[in-house]
Amino acid sequence: MEVRVPARFNGPPGSAQGGWVCGLLARLAAPEGAVVTLLSPPPLETPLLLETGPRRAVLRLGEEVVATVAATTSVPPAVDPVPPEVAAAAEDGFPGAGGHAGGHPFPTCFACGPDRADGLRLRPGPVPGRPGDAACRWTPGRETDDEVLWAVLDCPGGWTGDPRADPAVLTRMTARLLAPPVPGAPHVVVARAAGRTGRTAVKLTSVYGPGGDLVATASARWTALDAEGL
Structure with missing residues (x-):
């Protein structure tokens, strides 16, 4: 097709x-x-x-x-949740908030680009007391299809490090969608850096619904860019 x-x-x-x-x-x-x-x-x-x-x-x-x-029948491990107020506080530390001025590598990204008025505008920032973890909030709008949920599971993993200094792109992703997101209700997204070997890093990301239920979880492989791209 x-x-x-x-x-x-x-x-x-x-x-x-x-x-x-x-x-x-x-x-x-x-x-x-x-x-x-x-x-x-x-x-x-x-x-x-x-x-x-x-x-x-x-x-x-x-x-x-x-x-x-x-x-695949595998279910990626879930990242431990954080309360919504912790996710909100983490957003204040979002390293890419300044767009080009702040060094966001892709400031027009649909999911986390600060220059995109019509995007998801996720702002994942570091979680205090949890090195390597990032969190943010996400309130689904009318778009709650699978593609959008996978997009939400993607970018927060990239912000568990500092993509401004070490830009990388997604090269493999496994996800399991467990429940539909609730339009108009605040959700919490939590990501974790799970390890790195050379230019390849593994990230885990989970989405929790307004009642604290696990909505989706993913494991992703990111590959660092060199001077000529991948």
């Missing part, structure tokens, strides 16, 4: 927000649980071909493989 990422759902300029496109591919190819591997930046407003097979699906741009999708 043909797949096209609308320009609105960008991460880095000119390419899709990683979590959003992972959510799209998961919904189309493995809705019960998916691991999505991004092999190159998914372009925006470009026809892509999603080919499904018995073991995995492949997203192609011509002959180039952009991403692969495989079904």
Whole structure:
């Protein structure tokens, strides 16, 4: 089937927000649980071909493989929650709040870009007393589809470190959606740096609903950019 990422759902300029496109591919190819591997930046407003097979699906741009999708039954471990007031306080330390001036590597990102009036505008900041953890609030609007929830699970993991000094991009993501988010109600997003080897880091992210129930959880692999990109 043909797949096209609308320009609105960008991460880095000119390419899709990683979590959003992972959510799209998961919904189309493995809705019960998916691991999505991004092999190159998914372009925006470009026809892509999603080919499904018995073991995995492949997203192609011509002959180039952009991403692969495989079904999984694993549930990523949940990050310990924090109270909403702690998440609100963490937002005050969001390192990317200043957009270009503050050094946000992708200030127009759909999920966490401060320059995006029509984005999610997540502001994950460090959690006091929990080194390597970040948290923020998220109040779902009318958009509560799988793609948006995967997007929410994506960016906070990147802010468990300092992407201004060490920019990285999502290259693999596994998520399990456990309950639908509640539109108009405040949710808490908590992320954790779970380890790093060389240029590759593992991040965990969880979303908790207004009653403290676990809505979704994810494990992600991030790869640091070098001078020429990946």
